[in-house]
Amino acid sequence: MSKKVLVLGVGAQGSAAAKRLDEEPTVTEIVCADYDMNAVNKIVAELNKAKGVQVDAHDVNSIIAAAEGADLVINALPLECTENVLDATLAVKADYQDYAGTISLDQMWIDSEFYDPANEPEFEDPAALKWWRSLSAMYKIYGPKFEEIGKLAIFGTGSAPGLICAATNYSMRYLDTCDTIYNFVWEGAIAKRFQPFWWSPVTALNDMSDMAIAWEDGKFVNTPAFGRDLKRQYDYMEEEITFREHCHDEPLHYGFNADTYFKGCKNAYFKYAGAGMDFCKPLYEAGLLSQEEEEFQGHKIVPFEFILSHIPHAPKYEEEIKSFVDEGMAVDSGCMVIESYGKKDGKDVLVEVHVSAPGFVESFEKAKMTGEMYLTGQSGYLYSKLFINGDLEGESGVISSDMLTDAQVDKFFEYAAELDITLDTKIKEQ
Numbered sequence: 497m498s499k500k501v502l503v504l505g506v507g508a509q510g511s512a513a514a515k516r517l518d519e520e521p522t523v524t525e526i527v528c529a530d531y532d533m534n535a536v537n538k539i540v541a542e543l544n545k546a547k548g549v550q551v552d553a554h555d556v557n558s559i560i561a562a563a564e565g566a567d568l569v570i571n572a573l574p575l576e577c578t579e580n581v582l583d584a585t586l587a588v589k590a591d592y593q594d595y596a597g598t599i600s601l602d603q604m605w606i607d608s609e610f611y612d613p614a615n616e617p618e619f620e621d622p623a624a625l626k627w628w629r630s631l632s633a634m635y636k637i638y639g640p641k642f643e644e645i646g647k648l649a650i651f652g653t654g655s656a657p658g659l660i661c662a663a664t665n666y667s668m669r670y671l672d673t674c675d676t677i678y679n680f681v682w683e684g685a686i687a688k689r690f691q692p693f694w695w696s697p698v699t700a701l702n703d704m705s706d707m708a709i710a711w712e713d714g715k716f717v718n719t720p721a722f723g724r725d726l727k728r729q730y731d732y733m734e735e736e737i738t739f740r741e742h743c744h745d746e747p748l749h750y751g752f753n754a755d756t757y758f759k760g761c762k763n764a765y766f767k768y769a770g771a772g773m774d775f776c777k778p779l780y781e782a783g784l785l786s787q788e789e790e791e792f793q794g795h796k797i798v799p800f801e802f803i804l805s806h807i808p809h810a811p812k813y814e815e816e817i818k819s820f821v822d823e824g825m826a827v828d829s830g831c832m833v834i835e836s837y838g839k840k841d842g843k844d845v846l847v848e849v850h851v852s853a854p855g856f857v858e859s860f861e862k863a864k865m866t867g868e869m870y871l872t873g874q875s876g877y878l879y880s881k882l883f884i885n886g887d888l889e890g891e892s893g894v895i896s897s898d899m900l901t902d903a904q905v906d907k908f909f910e911y912a913a914e915l916d917i918t919l920d921t922k923i924k925e926q
Contacts, residue, residue: 498524499884502563502590504551504581505572506530508695508812509595509654511539512865512873513570513880518543522884529562538813553577559584566590568883570876574699576600582649586641591883592649595876597657597745597896601633602626610636617716621707624718624743631748631896639894648888650879652897655868656681656766657745659851659875659912660832661898663919664750665757666905667836667847670923674759674838679746680728682737683770684830685856685867688823690808692775694868697807701800704776705785708741711751711764719765722777726767730831730850737831740777742768749896757899759838770830779803814864821860828855830867837926844926853917862916874915881911 499522503514506528517523526543529551530536536548552558553573559580563569569585571578571594578598585592605611606629619625634651642649652658660679668674685694693700707718719741729736744766754761779785787800811817832851839845854862859870879897882888887907900908909919 498522499567500525500527500565501568501570501880501884502527502529502566503570503572504529504553504559504562504577505574506532506535506539507572508810508866508869509873509876510570510572511535511812512863512869513572513877514539514543514546515863516874516877517880517884518545520881520884527562527566529559553580556580556584556587560587563588563590568593568880570880571595572876579604582638585647585649586645589645589647591647591888592642593653593876593879593883594649594651595654595658595872597627597651597748598630598634599623599627600630601637602629604637605629605633608633608637619709619716620718623706624709624716627709627745627748628716631752634894635752643893646892648883648891649894650888650897651894652745652749653876653879655872655875656832657749658879658897659871659917660834661746661749661896662900662905662908663832663849663851664746664834664836665898665900666909666919667834667849667921668757668759669902670840670847670921671759671836671838671845672840674761674836676763676835676837677750677758677761677765678726678833678835679744679764679766680726680739680831680833680835681766681768681770682739682829682831683768683772683868684827685825686771686827687820688826689820691811691820692772692807693810694866695810695872697809698804700772701776701785701804701807703743704772704780705787705800706743708743708766709747710741710766711747711754711761714754714762716748716751722773722780724765728833730833733829733831737769739767739769740773742766742773744768746898749898753896753899761838810868811866812869817860817864817866820866821857825856828857828867830855832871840923846924846926848922848924850920850922851917852920871917874912874917878908878911878915882908
């Protein structure tokens with residue numbers, strides 16, 4: 497059955513997925529949409545099945561016009577656009593895929609019949625509560641709406657969240673019960689010039705400026721940003737790496753689904769390392785990631801915005817990426833590892849799942865992309881492939897990327913292996 501796909505947002509991730517979808521025989525048309533028509537025209541020129549349209553994502557009718565006739569809407573836009581994209585997708589009766597989650601539905605949750613402040617987590621950071629409310633709204637408010645039209649919405653479908661969530665789900669088949677999950681990510685692609693982030697700097701700084709979120713003792717809690725150091729040196733690492741707490745979606749997903757998908761998991765943490773963390777830690781400690789306006793030498797400034805203005809954008813065009821390759825990378829490594837601790841046949845067991853994927857230079861050689869674009873864009877494409885190949889047929893409502901069946905997880909990683917994204921699983925008795 498032929499499929500028409502709308503890709504909303506043709507930045508690093510959206511353009512990477514569009515390129516892969518262009519190769520799919522069941523995809524007959526790709527609509528590439530963005531407010532930036534230069535970016536749209538550039539990606540459309542590289543594809544065979546694509547057309548470009550300009551969309552103002554702050555206008556739901558603009559999105560509906562672009563989405564007419566689409567079987568699948570892929571949202572690679574900033575988080576504040578989520579509600580409009582969801583409503584437009586419902587209006588055209590399409591399936592929905594989001595690379596991220598959302599923080600924009602908290603007021604919708606407060607205004608809903610489900611809202612009960614007595615049942616909310618006691619987060620220290622208001623941003624965490626906003627996130628929890630928004631995810632609750634996705635499940636409880638939008639879930640029935642997608643069920644009503646017989647369509648499925650999946651959110652959190654990049655590399656992290658996304659690929660790492662599918663790999664964490666995969667690790668559960670080796671456990672009878674789960675106690676603790678760690679997700680470790682090391683961004684080990686380090687340029688010789690100043691380039692702290694390979695994705696959106698504003699998204700990166702927002703994540704860095706919030707307290708971390710964890711699922712601890714069966715409850716959602718905040719943990720200190722950049723705190724609780726854990727050191728790891730796996731056999732492919734030249735040196736020991738320090739991983740720190742970081743605000744990310746995964747512990748929220750695992751906590752929401754602890755009993756249904758994660759064998760009763762009591763604790764879940766996201767740990768991060770790399771150039772971006774090393775750059776931001778002292779800024780955070782100095783208060784320079786604050787988004788509160790303050791006065792400095794007679795001028796009103798917002799430290800966050802000032803810092804952001806000095807950070808280079810993430811390279812997304814071939815010539816930009818090639819310049820880094822030509823210069824040579826200072827480090828071209830990294831890791832994505834799941835450590836799941838629990839019991840199997842009465843014994844204490846660690847299930848260690850390592851994700852292997854092309855690095856920076858290899859990603860450019862394969863697809864003219866950065867390693868970040870390759871892993872996130874390809875991971876998003878893998879979830880899209882589940883849609884267009886009918887692997888999600890018959891499902892409706894709203895799920896996150898960790899809520900696949902065992903058969904769907906197996907199919908996901910079967911597709912991933914074709915792109916040289918593989919899993920190495922080690923079972924260790926404790």
